[in-house]
Amino acid sequence: GAVVSQHPSRVICKSGTSVKIECRSLDFQATTMFWYRQFPKQSLMLMATSNEGSKATYEQGVEKDKFLINHASLTLSTLTVTSAHPEDSSFYICSANTGTQLPSGNTIYFGEGSWLTVV
Amino acid sequence: GENVEQHPSTLSVQEGDSAVIKCTYSDSASNYFPWYKQELGKRPQLIIDIRSNVGEKKDQRIAVTLNKTAKHFSLHITETQPEDSAVYFCAASLSRNKLTFGTGTQLKVEL
Numbered sequence: 001g002a003v004v005s006q007h008p009s010r011v012i013c014k015s016g017t018s019v020k021i022e023c024r025s026l027d028f029q030a031t032t033m034f035w036y037r038q039f040p041k042q043s044l045m046l047m048a049t050s051n052e053g054s055k056a057t058y059e060q061g062v063e064k065d066k067f068l069i070n071h072a073s074l075t076l077s078t079l080t081v082t083s084a085h086p087e088d089s090s091f092y093i094c095s096a097n098t099g100t101q102l103p104s105g106n107t108i109y110f111g112e113g114s115w116l117t118v119v
Numbered sequence: 120g121e122n123v124e125q126h127p128s129t130l131s132v133q134e135g136d137s138a139v140i141k142c143t144y145s146d147s148a149s150n151y152f153p154w155y156k157q158e159l160g161k162r163p164q165l166i167i168d169i170r171s172n173v174g175e176k177k178d179q180r181i182a183v184t185l186n187k188t189a190k191h192f193s194l195h196i197t198e199t200q201p202e203d204s205a206v207y208f209c210a211a212s213l214s215r216n217k218l219t220f221g222t223g224t225q226l227k228v229e230l
Contacts, residue, residue: 034218043221
C-alpha cells in the first residue's frame with residue numbers, strides 16, 4: 001500500500017487563486033519532507049525541504065511567499081501555491097524517507113503527485 | 120550544490136538489445152545514487168540504487184555501476200522489452216534525503 005499519500009491528484013484553479021496540496025506519511029513519522037516540481041517533459045526539481053515545527057528551506061530561485069509550506073504535524077506537510085498563474089501549471093510531488101520506522105528501512109517514498117492546471 | 124548530468128536524452132533500441140544510460144555528479148559528498156523509471160503523470164518508481172561504498176549492483180536484467188573517482192554512474196538494462204519503454208532518471212543524494220535528479224532519458228524499445 002501507499003506509504004506517502006498526496007492529495008489532490010488533479011486540480012484546476014483560476015488564475016489569481018490559491019490551491020493547497022497535501023502530503024501525508026502513512027504509518028511513519030516524517031520530520032522532513034521534500035517538495036518537487038516537474039514541468040512537462042522535464043526533470044524533477046527540488047523546490048523546498050519541509051521541516052516539522054520549523055520553517056521550510058527553499059531552493060534557490062523558489063519564491064517562499066508564493067509557495068507556502070506548512071509542516072505542522074509529523075505526518076502532514078502542505079504546499080500552497082498562492083496567486084497561481086498559468087506558468088505555475090505543473091506536476092507537484094512530495095517525498096519522505098521512512099528512516100528505520102518501517103521494515104523497508106531508510107527508503108525514499110514519493111507521493112502520487114498532483115497535477116495543477118491554472119486557467 | 121549538487122549537479123547531475125544525464126546522457127543520452129533519448130535512446131532507441133531494438134527489443135532484446137541492451138541499453139545504457141550514463142550520469143555524472145559534481146558533489147563528492149553524495150553517497151546514494153538511485154535510478155527511477157517514470158511513466159507519464161505518475162510518481163517515479165525506484166528500479167535500482169547503489170551506495171557509494173559499492174561499485175556495482177545487479178538485479179535481474181538491470182545493473183548499476185558506480186565510479187566514485189570519476190563521479191559517474193551508469194544504468195545497464197539487458198534483454199530489453201517493450202515494457203521497458205519509459206523515461207528514466209538518475210539521481211544523487213546525501214544520506215537518502217533530498218534528491219538531485221538528472222535530466223532524464225526517454226527510452227524506446229522497438230519491436
